[in-house]
Amino acid sequence: MAAAIAETPTGKMPILMAVCLAALVLPLSFSGGAVATPAIGADLGGSPTALNWITNAFMLTFGSSLMAAGALADQFGRKRLFMTGIVAFAVLSLALSLAPSILVLDILRAGQGFAAAAALAGGTAALAQEFEGDARTRAFSLLGTTFGVGLAFGPLLAGFLIELFGWRAIFLSGTIIGALSLLLTAKRMRESRDPDAIGLDRSGALTFTGTLTLFTYGVIEAPEIGWSHPIVVLALLGAAAMLAAFVLVETRSARPMLDLSLFRYPRFVGVQVLPIATCYCYVVLLVLLPLRFIGVGGLNEVDAGLLLIALSAPMLVVPLVASYLVRWFSAGVLSGTGLMLAAIGLFWLGRVDPASSGMAVVLPMLLIGVGTGLPWGLMDGLSVSVVPKERAGMATGIFSTTRVAGEGVALAIVNAILAGLAKARLAAVIPQHGEEVAKAAQRLAMGDVRGASTVLPNLTESEIHESYAVAFQHLSIVLIAITVISALVIFALLGRAEAKTSEAGGEAFKPNQSTARTEP
Known part of the structure; x- marks a missing residue:
C-alpha cells in the first residue's frame, strides 16, 4: 500500500484518497451494521425480521443498482455521480444516526444502498479516467486493499464506537468520512463522460x-x-x-444492462461461481458471527470485533500471496483449493461451542479466512481474463453485480435456514408450543438468547444455547455443501491445463460471429 501511495502523482493523490475513503466506508457500513444489530434491537426494539433488514436492505439496494449506476455515470458524468452518491450517503448516514424507530432505520438503510452504488460506480469510473498504465494498476490495487482493511477492521471499529458512544456513532462516522471525501474531490477530480452512452436500460x-x-x-x-x-x-x-x-x-x-450471451463461455460461468461461493463460506459469517459472539457468547461489541479480525485479517495478506502463486499453479486450482480449505474451517467452526471464545474460534476462523483469501485475490482478474478482450467491460459489470447482489441474497437465505433449523430443534425439545417456538427460533437466529428465553420461559438457558449450537452445526453442513460443490465446479471449469493460455486472453476465447459484440 505504501508503495502505491508513494508512486501516485502528487496532484492526483487527493482524488485517490477520496475514492479510497468511499471504498472504506462501504464495508464499514456492511460489517458495522451487523455488529450494531443487537444494540439497535435493545434500543429501538423490532421483530427479528425488521432487524434482519438492517443489513439486507443495504445489500439489496446496493447490489441491484450497481450496474445501473455505472450506466448513469457514463451518461451524466463520473464525478457528478460520485459526488452525488457521497452527498446522499453522508446525509442518509446522519439521518440514520437520528433514526427514531426500526422502520425508519430500515428505510434509510435501503436509501443508503442506492447512494453507495452511485459513489462506488462513479468513483471507480473516475479513477480509470484519472490514471493510466501502471499508475492505474497501483490505484486499483490500493482501492482493493482499502476494501480489505474495511472488512478486516470494520467490526472492531464498530465495537469501539458502540462501547464509547453508542450504536448511532457508527452511522455518524459515515457522515464524517463522506464529508472528508467531498473536500478532497470537489475541485480536483475532472469530469468525464462516455460520448457514446445511450442511457439507462x-x-x-x-x-x-x-x-x-x-x-x-x-x-x-x-x-x-x-x-x-x-x-x-x-x-x-x-x-x-x-x-x-x-x-x-x-x-x-x-x-x-447485462449481456447474457457471455454465459456461453464455460469458464466465464465458472468465474461467477467464485463470488457466490465466498458469500456462503465467508461473507455471511461477517453477519452471523457478531450476533453469535454478542447474543449467544455474551461478549461485548469490542471483544466480538477483536475475534472477527481472525476471519478478515487474512484478506490483507493472502490475496497478495495468491497473485504470486499463479506463476506455478492455475488460478482455478488455487481458487478451488482455497474453497476446500474454507470448507474444512466451516466444519471445524460448526463443532465449536457457541459460548466459546479465544483460540477455539480463532483457529477455524483463520482457516476460513485463509481459504477464502485465495479466490478473493484472483477472481477480479479472472472475471475479465476468461472472455475476449472486447467483452471485458461487460464481464466486469456482470461479475460485480453477481458479487454484491449475491451477498444480499445469501444473507437472506442463510438467515432463513438458520431460523428454520432453530425452530426444528426447539420443537423437538418443547413440541407443545408451536407458535411460540417459531417466534423464539427467529430470536435465536438473530443471536437473541434473552428474547428466545422470554418467549419460551419453560426452557433453561442451557437448553436454548444447545438448540442454537445444534442449529448452527447443521447450518455449517449446508454452507460446507455449497462451498465444496462450488470448489468442484471451479476445478472442472477453471482448473484445466489450458487455464494459463485462456487467462492470458488467447485464441480459446475468440468469439464466433453469432456472439461477438463490441462493448463501448
Whole structure:
C-alpha cells in the first residue's frame, strides 16, 4: 500500500484518497451494521425480521443498482455521480444516526444502498479516467486493499464506537468520512463522460431490482409467517416472473444492462461461481458471527470485533500471496483449493461451542479466512481474463453485480435456514408450543438468547444455547455443501491445463460471429 501511495502523482493523490475513503466506508457500513444489530434491537426494539433488514436492505439496494449506476455515470458524468452518491450517503448516514424507530432505520438503510452504488460506480469510473498504465494498476490495487482493511477492521471499529458512544456513532462516522471525501474531490477530480452512452436500460434495471426485492422479501418473511403464507408465495412467484421478464428484456435489447450471451463461455460461468461461493463460506459469517459472539457468547461489541479480525485479517495478506502463486499453479486450482480449505474451517467452526471464545474460534476462523483469501485475490482478474478482450467491460459489470447482489441474497437465505433449523430443534425439545417456538427460533437466529428465553420461559438457558449450537452445526453442513460443490465446479471449469493460455486472453476465447459484440 505504501508503495502505491508513494508512486501516485502528487496532484492526483487527493482524488485517490477520496475514492479510497468511499471504498472504506462501504464495508464499514456492511460489517458495522451487523455488529450494531443487537444494540439497535435493545434500543429501538423490532421483530427479528425488521432487524434482519438492517443489513439486507443495504445489500439489496446496493447490489441491484450497481450496474445501473455505472450506466448513469457514463451518461451524466463520473464525478457528478460520485459526488452525488457521497452527498446522499453522508446525509442518509446522519439521518440514520437520528433514526427514531426500526422502520425508519430500515428505510434509510435501503436509501443508503442506492447512494453507495452511485459513489462506488462513479468513483471507480473516475479513477480509470484519472490514471493510466501502471499508475492505474497501483490505484486499483490500493482501492482493493482499502476494501480489505474495511472488512478486516470494520467490526472492531464498530465495537469501539458502540462501547464509547453508542450504536448511532457508527452511522455518524459515515457522515464524517463522506464529508472528508467531498473536500478532497470537489475541485480536483475532472469530469468525464462516455460520448457514446445511450442511457439507462430502464426495463432491465426495473426487472432486475424487482427480482431481487421480491425474492429477498419472501425469504426474509417466510420464517416468521410461514413458507406457505400467501404473501411469501406471491413474493417468490413474483420474483420468478420478474426474472423471466429480465431475461427476455436483456436478450432482446440492443444495449443490454447485462449481456447474457457471455454465459456461453464455460469458464466465464465458472468465474461467477467464485463470488457466490465466498458469500456462503465467508461473507455471511461477517453477519452471523457478531450476533453469535454478542447474543449467544455474551461478549461485548469490542471483544466480538477483536475475534472477527481472525476471519478478515487474512484478506490483507493472502490475496497478495495468491497473485504470486499463479506463476506455478492455475488460478482455478488455487481458487478451488482455497474453497476446500474454507470448507474444512466451516466444519471445524460448526463443532465449536457457541459460548466459546479465544483460540477455539480463532483457529477455524483463520482457516476460513485463509481459504477464502485465495479466490478473493484472483477472481477480479479472472472475471475479465476468461472472455475476449472486447467483452471485458461487460464481464466486469456482470461479475460485480453477481458479487454484491449475491451477498444480499445469501444473507437472506442463510438467515432463513438458520431460523428454520432453530425452530426444528426447539420443537423437538418443547413440541407443545408451536407458535411460540417459531417466534423464539427467529430470536435465536438473530443471536437473541434473552428474547428466545422470554418467549419460551419453560426452557433453561442451557437448553436454548444447545438448540442454537445444534442449529448452527447443521447450518455449517449446508454452507460446507455449497462451498465444496462450488470448489468442484471451479476445478472442472477453471482448473484445466489450458487455464494459463485462456487467462492470458488467447485464441480459446475468440468469439464466433453469432456472439461477438463490441462493448463501448
